Amino acid sequence: xxxxxCGKNEAEVHLTQIVDNEMTTVHLCxxxxxEKGLDAGTVTKNLPLSDFLAQMGKAALADEEATIVGPxxxxxxxxxxxxxxxxxGCPHCYSVFETQLRAILRRIHGSTxxxxxxxxxxxxxxxxxxxxxxxxxxxxxxxxxxxDFERAAVIRDQIREIEAGxxx
Amino acid sequence: xRPFELRSMPDFGLSWLDASGPDSDIVLSTRVxxxxxxxxxxxxxxxxxxxxxxxxxxxxxxxxxxxxxxxxVIVEIERLSLREQRMMLERHLVSRELLGGEGETxxxxxxxxxxxxxxxxxxxxxDHLRLQSLTSGFSPRQTWHLVDSxxxxxxxxxxxxxxxxxxxxxxxxxxxxxxxxASVLIHLxxxxxxxxxxKVLQGITQVGLTFRGLYGEGSEVVGNLFQVSNQTTLGKSxxxxxxxxxxxxxxxxxxxxxxxxxxxxxAPNVIEDKVWRAYGLLRHAxxxxxDEMMNLLSGVxxxxxxxxxxxxxxxxxxxxxxxxxxxHLEEASAGTLSSSELDIQRAVLVRTALAEAESSxxxxxx
Numbered sequence: 001x002x003x004x005x006c007g008k009n010e011a012e013v014h015l016t017q018i019v020d021n022e023m024t025t026v027h028l029c030x031x032x033x034x035e036k037g038l039d040a041g042t043v044t045k046n047l048p049l050s051d052f053l054a055q056m057g058k059a060a061l062a063d064e065e066a067t068i069v070g071p072x073x074x075x076x077x078x079x080x081x082x083x084x085x086x087x088x089g090c091p092h093c094y095s096v097f098e099t100q101l102r103a104i105l106r107r108i109h110g111s112t113x114x115x116x117x118x119x120x121x122x123x124x125x126x127x128x129x130x131x132x133x134x135x136x137x138x139x140x141x142x143x144x145x146x147x148d149f150e151r152a153a154v155i156r157d158q159i160r161e162i163e164a165g166x167x168x
Numbered sequence: 169x170r171p172f173e174l175r176s177m178p179d180f181g182l183s184w185l186d187a188s189g190p191d192s193d194i195v196l197s198t199r200v201x202x203x204x205x206x207x208x209x210x211x212x213x214x215x216x217x218x219x220x221x222x223x224x225x226x227x228x229x230x231x232x233x234x235x236x237x238x239x240x241v242i243v244e245i246e247r248l249s250l251r252e253q254r255m256m257l258e259r260h261l262v263s264r265e266l267l268g269g270e271g272e273t274x275x276x277x278x279x280x281x282x283x284x285x286x287x288x289x290x291x292x293x294x295d296h297l298r299l300q301s302l303t304s305g306f307s308p309r310q311t312w313h314l315v316d317s318x319x320x321x322x323x324x325x326x327x328x329x330x331x332x333x334x335x336x337x338x339x340x341x342x343x344x345x346x347x348x349x350a351s352v353l354i355h356l357x358x359x360x361x362x363x364x365x366x367k368v369l370q371g372i373t374q375v376g377l378t379f380r381g382l383y384g385e386g387s388e389v390v391g392n393l394f395q396v397s398n399q400t401t402l403g404k405s406x407x408x409x410x411x412x413x414x415x416x417x418x419x420x421x422x423x424x425x426x427x428x429x430x431x432x433x434x435a436p437n438v439i440e441d442k443v444w445r446a447y448g449l450l451r452h453a454x455x456x457x458x459d460e461m462m463n464l465l466s467g468v469x470x471x472x473x474x475x476x477x478x479x480x481x482x483x484x485x486x487x488x489x490x491x492x493x494x495x496h497l498e499e500a501s502a503g504t505l506s507s508s509e510l511d512i513q514r515a516v517l518v519r520t521a522l523a524e525a526e527s528s529x530x531x532x533x534x
Contacts, residue, residue: 074210075210075214077214085213086340086341087211087213087214087294087339087340088211088337088339088340088341089210089211089214090209090210090211090214091205091207091211091329091331091337094331094334094337094344101334101341104341105334105341105344105402108341108342108400108402109345109400109401109402109403110400110403111402111403111404112333112334112402112403113333113402113403114331114333114334114335114336114344114345114346114402114403115345115402115403115404115405115408116335116345116346116348116404116405116406117346117405117406119323119328119330119335119336120323120324121327121328121330122323122324122325122326122327138332138333
């Protein structure tokens with residue numbers, strides 16, 4: 001079926017409206033639907049968070065059916081606990097369920113990479129430097145991936161500066 | 169840190185009501201919070217009482233030793249009466265999560281609020297630490313800086329759970345990364361009356377923001393008040409998240425001003441009548457349900473902003489909004505009230521507040 005609006009693309013969004021007791025159905029392609037401010041994805045946004053996470057958990061777990069993960073060796077949270085509550089039990093859970101979480105995080109946030117401030121734990125200066133370097137190297141990699149070479153050059157210089165500080 | 173005593177600090181945590189911030193005729197408040205957890209303990213929800221007590225003691229010790237929030241007041245939730253707990257919720261100082269919802273009060277939960285700056289933290293909420301700042305009007309940058317500097321100071325003393333890829337680790341994966349949620353409480357009667365609101369709200373959700381009612385997640389929208397906040401916390405820097413919210417909400421404020429201008433241009437008599445009726449009802453009603461009061465306050469708030477009413481001040485309206493809630497009314501009358509008694513007491517409080525405002529300003533409404 002072709003789009004009612006442009007008549008060119010395949011209709012993928014089917015909108016049924018009831019106005020003044022009269023039902024009308026419009027068939028639109030994604031581009032025309034977006035133009036009208038309709039987003040096929042918005043219908044799921046009112047699901048409670050735990051359902052949403054459970055859905056995503058299932059999807060992520062389906063890929064990993066063969067692998068049995070968990071329970072967490074530290075807090076004993078199981079995949080089922082997580083699926084049911086949408087909550088993890090402890091920081092270590094992030095390592096235990098890493099594969100599943102990566103898929104879930106990508107779906108929630110559109111990314112798995114922390115781009116914010118790099119936390120420097122309250123330890124020695126060396127630990128601080130290595131954490132900053134790790135953060136900068138990741139930023140550099142992403143800048144290169146995004147072909148943002150200006151930014152990459154700035155980050156590279158920052159890395160060199162810190163490395164020079166270590167040698168000096 | 170001093171312990172909390174409601175009697176000696178009746179306006180505890182309410183500095184944001186003074187309507188001193190930018191755009192405070194439209195934006196009531198800006199809030200920024202950061203979720204943090206300590207290494208070596210299960211997250212608060214799963215932690216045993218001993219772990220929760222250790223988390224509270226560790227954070228308390230650092231606050232006391234470092235002199236951070238030295239001027240602050242600490243509220244141990246277990247020591248509050250149920251009514252006081254509800255009052256903290258009505259003041260937007262704690263979350264339902266911190267109070268443990270319908271069940272028993274969770275152990276070792278606490279709220280810390282600075283008496284100097286509008287900044288503080290919740291301990292043993294869903295996460296071990298929720299650093300937060302609540303300020304008047306529309307000021308995302310300033311509010312973020314207040315929380316950020318507290319985070320820098322605490323983070324240099326406390327071992328946070330941090331992952332090289334996922335950032336700050338939180339109980340719910342929707343908060344991990346920056347752990348940052350910024351939200352503004354915004355009054356949009358112009359967009360509601362001109363029926364533009366759905367378009368605006370849809371636009372908001374399409375650019376990675378989300379909206380809720382007055383009391384956060386799952387709450388209804390009352391009195392044309394919307395809480396707009398960032399949806400995601402991972403994959404963007406704190407500055408980007410704050411700037412994005414600031415930019416979009418700035419546009420919404422602009423749309424709201426335009427909608428109000430349209431209303432004044434096309435239906436000045438209708439709007440003036442609506443505003444004065446709202447004022448008249450609040451000023452004279454003998455029984456007011458909460459939602460009804462909120463809708464009438466919305467009319468008066470609009471009237472003030474459009475200079476159709478000579479008073480009261482936005483501060484008076486903000487105070488009414490807090491003090492005319494159920495737990496606050498019960499506290500004032502020192503007893504439990506039935507639903508109809510609450511509505512009567514609410515009307516008394518509103519009438520008194522408006523009468524006081526009238527007599528304190530020379531420009532008495534006619």
